Amino acid sequence: MFVGITNTPRDYAWGSAGAISELLGRSSSGRAEAELWLGAHAGSPSVIADPSQVGGFGTLAEWIAHEPQAALGAELAASTAVSGGVRLPFLLKVLAAATPLSLQAHPSSARAAAAFELENAAGIPLDAPDRNYRDPFHKPELIFALSDTFDALCGFRTIAEIHRILAELRALDIASPDPQAAALDALENRLVGSAGLHDVVEWLLRDGRGGDSGEVSWLVERVVALAEFAAYLTEGGAIVSYARELETVRTLAAAYPGDPGIVISLLLNRVALKRGEALYLPSGNIHAYLSGLGIELMAASDNVLRGGLTPKHIDVDELLDVLDFSPIPVPYLGPTEDSVAGVSVFRPGIPDFELVHIQADATDAGSSAGDGPVPMRQVTLGGPGIALCTSGGFLVAGAASSVVLKRGDSVYITPEEGTLTFAGVGEVFLATTGT
Template sequence: MFVAIGNTPRPYAWGSATAIPELLGTPVTGEPQAELWLGAHPGSPSQVLDPAETGGAGDLAAWIASDPTRIVGRQGSLPYLLKILAAGAPLSLQAHPTLERAREGFARENAAGVALDDPTRNYKDALHKPELVVALSERYDALCGFRPLDEVREIVDLLVTIDNAQTAPRWELYGPMVHLLEDSVTLTETDAEILQSVVAWLLGGGEEVSALVGHLVRTAEKALHPAHAHLTDPYTASLETVVRLSEEYPGDPGIVISLLLNRVTLQRGEALYLPAGNIHAYLSGLGVELMAASDNVLRGGLTPKHIDVPELLEVLDFDPLPVPYLEPQQPSAGLQLFVPDVPDFVLARVEPGLGADAPTSVAYTPFGAAIGICVAGSLSIAGASGSHALVRGDAVFVTPDEGELTVSGTGTLFLAAPGAPAHLLP
């Protein structure tokens, strides 16, 4: 069964006013349009465009609840949430818990009587929230995961050099970040322990932290002068990010934390996968995002919202890691699959008719209920018992009994579905 769905974009302040309308051909409202949610999450379930098709149910969550096994299949609930995300300004630094930590935290806060709408609550449900994002704009800028300590040391040495303060005590300039400069520290502390101590100090706040934030911003502005171009490469983008974040979140310790993180620019079509514990922040760009259907967010800066420092420090993975690119699989012409290491979701990019040698139709069999959104062209999607026409901006829910789906026409369809069942995994 194919059911047309839609939703109203979330008007978060960091959203772009034009990027989603330009992508999907929808109206510009004058307000920011940050995220278009496609799924059954209670925070903003997708609307059913013709409730007569769903026995009167007006949204996807209500319809699924009426007969979950038939509508969703083996999971009994929709395990993912598909979004179109448009960042016109930087989002908060954040990370998400493992499944085990989410279960424990949710139970703990329930037992303590913390209301679900309490702004100090960390766990809104008992689920994890790994996520992936595929860039739709020409560039998509982000911070993700802790960078190697050697790179952080190079950045701090660069800042000291540009300060013309090589003889000044580094502690006075950069507080506990001095540990990042001292090779001897690694004899007794791991890289992760050093990073954890620095982040804990920064998020603890106080006069020293405030002074460091201000000093760092002034030095970054100085470093970006053309006279220092030979010194700042390859960290120019990181220093530009410091200055931009200071404009959006003046005085925030997250400005300093940004220098500890990988700074990445995705090109159109490239993807990141952010597992549990990976600290990240999207800075700008338009993308399609797919995640587990959870609302558990531990914030770490660049936000006026509550930051639970002890809980965040328990959730974060402080091990320096490479940029977590997710390379797509290409099982057939016109089909790319973004497959993370969790069973909650897989994202397919289906593109029939694009290019001289492109197939006129592409077949794909999702493992369960699917949600598709057409972001370009005009397409038809057909299954075992029905079909549905899509043009740019249209979205559809597909029940699992449709089996193999054939997408034909000319355009681009992103299709979210559950991952493969455990018995089919390698």
């Protein structure tokens, strides 16, 4: 069964005005458009376009709750009932960031389940601003860039690379009108040994947010001043190493003045995805989206542990326990080996989700004039799915029924449709469970 679904973009302050509406060919709301949610998450469940198609239920969440076997299929309905309640395990989003989001990380399944029960036992309300765990689930996620570039911070750099950045800051400090080497000493003296990254992050967050913040405040102020000095030198024709990282410092300082996350950004990989590239951010990975338009696919959870660049609650102890401090390269996620022309599958290796990118041009049909056979792509569902068309149009046929998708349309697909054939020209994103 193909069930038409829709939703209204969430207007978080960091959203880009009109970007999601423009992508989907809709009239702009005139407000910030940050995230369009397509799924059954209670925070913003998708609205069913024709409730009579599913027995009168108005949202996808209501239908799944009342008729899980019909909506999810018997296998997924049974497995999710055992693991914490019948649910669609993934959430598909269109995300449009005009300004940086908070630094954050997400817990593992085991930690989320245990900590959720502990907070329940402590009587902390689910909507309390100082609560960490809103549900017992993990929240790994991937982001696929739709804009020409999508900028992000993700995962810790190597200690050696961080020292090279500090060496550049020291060179700028020496060249500046008012050198203040001691501000950088406070950071570098802590960045030693196997626990160096842990110790620096703990110091920055604990002392920089309500503790003895003199050293941290001075360091943040000095790093920002040196980043501004680097911009001045660049305008004069000088070549500055790590110019992109220092530009990020200036951007973050404008959005979150004085926040210790400004310095933490220098400890992290800085990446500019090109359109069509993707990142996978597993449990424990510290990250922040900086700007751009993308398709985000995640496990359906609200568990976010923040680590800076936010006025919201930060539980330093819990964050430090959840973070993976192992230095890693940029966590790109490429298409799998079983991807074929026009169908790219992004499979992170977890049961919650995978993303399929389907694209077809008129010339793919075998005629440069576009008047030949209609291009066709095939995808086999791993379970239920959600498809979103971002350009063009397709006839989508499954084992039991079919539907026409055009730009801006989205549908929920029940698993009995099996192998789907997409006939048409344009672009579609399909989220389904992992295989």
